Amino acid sequence: MHGSVDRSGREQRMQLITSQFKPFVTTLCIILYFTPPASSLSSIRSFASKFKNRMGAGISTTQWYLHGKRHFTKTGYLRHIKSYTSPVQDRASIGIGEAGADGVDMTNKCVVITGANSGIGKELAKYVAAKNANLYMLCRSKERAEKARAEIIEETKAKDENVKILLADVGELSQVRSAVKELQAKEERVDVLVCNAGVLLNDRKETSEGNEVTFAAHLLGGSYLLSNLLLPQFKAAGSEARVVYVTSGGMLISKFPSWDAATNQPGCGEKYDGTNSYTYAKRGQVLLAERMAVTEPDVAFVTGHPGWSGTNAVDDAFGDDKKYLEPMRTEWQGAEGIAWLMSTERKNLESGAFYLDRSPQKKHIAGPFMSEGSYTKNKKSEIDEMMENLKSKAGL
Template structure:
C-alpha cells in the first residue's frame, strides 16, 4: 500500500514534490540508513555548496563523517556555509575551494589542485545551478545554463575520475529537477540558440541533459556509481530568487533544504550502493520520462554526447 501511495503522489506532482510527499515517504525509511559514521575517513566534493541544497548536502555528508570540500564561486558564502556546518558538527573537516563550474578553465584549474592535494575522492555531488533571465554566454562561448549544468560537471567528473577510481566505493550524484520531465533532449540545439529564450525552459532542458548523461557516465566510468535525482520542491535561495512567483504561491508547503537534499546524502552513503545509472526521488528509483513527447532517440543521445565531448575536449 505504501508503494501505491508513493506512486500516486509522485504522478500527481504537487503532493509528491512537496513537504507532504517527503513526510509520507520518510515514515517507511529505516532510521539507521545511512549508517552513522559510514563516510568517516572519506572525502566528499559538493559544488554550489554555499547555500541551499548544496550546503544542506555538505552538512548531511559531514554528519556521516566525511571531510567535505565546499566548491563555490563566492568564497564569502563558502565561509558562511563552513561556519554553519561546523556549528552543527564541531569535529567536521570542511574545506573551501573556489571554482566557477560554468568556466572550463576554472574547472581544469580546480581539478588540477584536487589532483595535487588529495589521493582519492569518495563522493562528487554536482549541485551548482543557475537560472539566468536572459541568454548569456560564458568566456568559452557556451550558453551559461548549459555550461553550468552539463559541460562543467561532465569535465569535472572526467578530470577527477582517477581520484574517484581510488575510492573503495566511489559515487557521483547529479542534482537534477522534476522540471526536466517537461522537456525532451534538445540534441539539435543544446546551446538554446533557436527560439525565444526563457530561463526556466533553459533550466529544465539542461536538467533533462543531466539525466541523459547519468547512464552514459555510469557506463564510461564503471565501477564508479553515477546517480541522478531530483529533490522535489525545496525552499532555497535559488528558488526564491529565480522563481519569485512560484515561491510565493508554494512557500507554505515547500520542503526545507535538508529534506530536499536527503536523497543526495542517501545516494552518497547508503549500503549496499544503489544501482548505477538510475534516476531517483525520495530514495526510490523513478522513471526518466512520463510524457511520450520527451522520449529519447538513440541518434539524439549520440549527437548530444558527441557535442558535449567535443566542447569539453574529452576523448
C-alpha cells in the same frame, strides 16, 4: 427513456469533441486553400508537427505538475519516508553517535560538493561534515564559501582541517580544470562527487568562454567535465565511489532537444527562455548519468531530485509563484534523499537511475495516465550526438 438519455449524452460528447477540433480543422483548411499544391504536403506536415509538439508540451507540463503536487512537496516527502527501511535524521547536522543520528560514519571518505555554500548544497555539506568526512566545498564566491564554512564547522563541530574550500565557477571550463588540478595535487582519491551548483536565469548570458551560462553550469562544466576529469580519483577510491548529479523533476517536461536549442545558439529558432534552458540541462544530466553508468561501470552514477524545496534559489526563480508549489519542503527535507545517495552502500544504488527520496523514479510521465509515453524520450542517436558534442566542447 434510457436510450434517449444515452443518445443525448453521445451527442453532447460529439459536440464537445467537434468544438475542440474546430480550430485545428479550420487552420488546416486555410493551409490547404492558400498553399500551392506542390508545397501543401510539407505545409501540412509542418503544421501537424507543431500541433503535436504543443499538445505534447501541454500534456507533459500538466502531468508533471500533478505528479509533483503528490510527490515533490513536503506532503510527498512525509509520506515517502514512511517506507524507509533505515533511519532518517530530522536535520543535517546530527553527528556520529548523537541522538537521532542515522548511523552513518563517513570517516576517511573524501567528498566534493559543488555549490556547497547555500541551499541544498550547504545542507549536504553539513551532513558529511557531521559524519566526519574529508569535505571539499567547491564554490564560486570566496566570501560566501568562507562564511558558509565557518557556519558549518560551528554547527557540526567538525574538525577545522576536515572542511576545505575549492574556488571555481563550474560554468567556466578553465576554472573547473584548475580546481581539479588543485584537488588532485592534494587527494589521490575521491569517494563522492555531488554536482549541485547551478543557476536559473531570466535573460540569456554567456560565460567568458562563450557558452550559455545555464547549460555550462549544470551540464557542460558542472557535471560532464568535472566528473570526467575526476575519474582517476573515483577509481582509486574503489568500488564504493559514486557521482550524484542533483537534477530536477522539471526535466520530466521535456526531452533533450537539438544541440543548438539546448545551448541556445543564435539561429536555433527558439527565443531564450531560462526555464527551458534549465529543463534541457536537467534532462541532459539524467541522460549523462545513464550513459556514464554504462561506460564507467566501476563508478556509480545517479541523479537525485530534491523535490520542491524552499531555497533562496527557488525564491529568486519563482517569486510569488512559488505558492503553486506549496507545501514546500525544508532545505533538509529536499537534501535528505541525496544525502542517502552519498552515504549508503553501493549495493543499494542502481547506477544510471533517477532518484527521489531514496527510491528510483520514472524518467518519463508524458503518456496517458502518467505512463512513459514518447514525447520526452530521446533516441539513442540523439544521446550519442549529445555525448559527442559534450566531449568536443569540453575538450576531452
